[in-house]
Amino acid sequence: MDRKQRMLQRIADREAIIGIVGLGYVGLPLAVAFAEEGFTVIGVDVDAGKVAALNRGRSYVEDVPDAVLEPLLAAGRLRASTDYADLAAADAISICVPTPLRKTKDPDISYIVDAADCLAAHMPPGGGQLIVLESTTYPGTTDEIVLPRFADNGMEVGRDFFMAFSPERIDPGRTDYTVRTTPKVIGGVTPDCLEVAVALYGTVVDQPVPVSSTATAEMVKLLENTFRAVNIGLVNEVALMCDKLGLNVWEVVGAAASKPYGFMPFYPGPGLGGHCIPIDPHYLSWKLRTLNYTARFIELAAEVNSHMPDYVVGKVADALNVERKAVNGSRILVLGAAYKRDVGDVRESPALDVIHLLRERGADVAYNDPHIATVRFDGYSLSSVELNEALLAAADCVVVVTDHSAYDWSWIVNHARLIVDARNAVKSGGTARVVRL
Structure with a gap:
């Protein structure tokens, strides 16, 4: 044998x-x-x-x-x-x-x-x-x-x-x-x-x-995640377009998803995270550069997706401006640090970029995440704070970055004053003014 x-x-x-x-x-x-x-x-x-x-x-x-x-x-x-x-x-x-x-x-x-x-x-x-x-x-x-x-x-x-x-x-x-x-x-x-x-x-x-072959199998994985990264980049750009046009991107995507063929819904958000989608397309792009080829879709999608944390922070600044407040000195509560719902993983999470950018603008930032006790940055770390009515009421702005299922959104809307929602998690009808992506 x-x-x-x-x-x-x-x-x-x-x-x-x-x-x-x-x-x-x-x-x-x-x-x-x-x-x-x-x-x-x-x-x-x-x-x-x-x-x-x-x-x-x-x-x-x-x-x-x-x-x-x-x-x-x-x-x-x-x-x-x-x-x-x-x-x-x-x-x-x-x-x-x-x-x-x-x-x-x-x-x-x-x-x-x-x-x-x-x-x-x-x-x-x-x-x-x-x-x-x-x-x-x-x-x-x-x-x-x-x-x-x-x-x-x-x-x-x-x-x-x-x-x-x-x-x-x-x-x-x-x-x-x-x-x-x-x-x-x-x-x-x-x-x-x-x-x-x-x-x-x-x-x-x-x-x-x-x-x-092994190379075929390697390419399969890169295609899978490049497909997702490019389509997320597309819908994120559509979100920017809808903002300029005064339209609700969530309504647009939801209605388009009613078509039973020829359309697959992807949803905008604060940026890409996790161990695959933000990283894998760059492996393919790098390999093609060694062959004197530019992976244009990949690079454009990466440009759009990497801009989304800045866009979210801009939304926060605009929402505070309506309240006659500046980001500098405002108390901002970020909900969710994980890269996606109901996981305790912060790898490449856009929440880290949002928190860092808000702090750079002078905001007093706290975060809550039921799955992540501490997040670390270059030179400092933050611990998750207890989510309660007093914390919500004291925040000048609550930023929804990760829509964990443990959050009671109606309770949050009823106790916050201003919410910037990057995940379309919050339903209107409470006391808070809600600003969507």
Whole structure:
């Protein structure tokens, strides 16, 4: 029996040991999914605090409750470590590390490179492992950056070891689409690599979606999030147009959404946030610049979307001006610091920009978020304040940046004086004057 057949058999029998590199919003749910399916899972993360918490059965990811971790740990099907050497025994390893942008908006794939180097250094002498990159990156990364680190030792991909790319599609906070119910795109370096990867993910995903190459799979993920970024940029620009025309953009989008074909509603907001949409299109734009091509839609959408926090702050200034007040010295309460509803994630959150810009203008800014206790900026930090009637009444302006479902909007409208609503969360009819995006 050759290596591929042995791997397929171990996967089918749930005897394969699964390694997960990076135990964050993507890696931890994936590790749990494999462990729940009966595999033994070893997770590796450079954050010793996360590793210690997981081994105690304490989750820091909202989508993974402690009650889910505890039986898996007790059964010995899941454990965490900071040592890559523990993955030498793994049959298959998924790399789920961050891929942020540098300040220059160029891709930072240093986490991928570090993970690949460490895994290659601990690959068993006989090979046999499946290595899957899940981190979002530009087309060509798997074949050009990751693969050579494993092939340099004389082993042949597709025969001595297997490699694939399968982009993560985790959407934190969602309950309708989970690891199992979200289709999984998979591209292998060789046909045998693809077969092994599809067999592995097919144990925890209802619908594997095989594609012809790793670069195709990498491009699929970038298209998905570029599609969203460009359409959000379009509707944000429509919001600016409607403002100039004296129209309600929310009414316009809502009415357009009544068309049963040819239109998909996207909604304006204070800017893009999260670990994907504000970042992924720049990976594609950067790659195309190396080929002397300008991704014009991407760059224009990024320009519009990155301007939205300034636009929200301008709305606050105009609303206060009607009240004969300046931003400087005004007490402003920001509702929501997370990048989207009902998550405790501030990565790339536009709320941080809104808070920072208001403070730069001299405002006395406080924020409330039921999911985020503290936010940190360069040189200072803020803690979430308790939301009560006195706080609302004392605020010169309340700015709705994140529309958490825990907020009682009618109560807020009845106790605030002025609200600038960037999410169309607040209904009119209370005592507050409401200004919409």
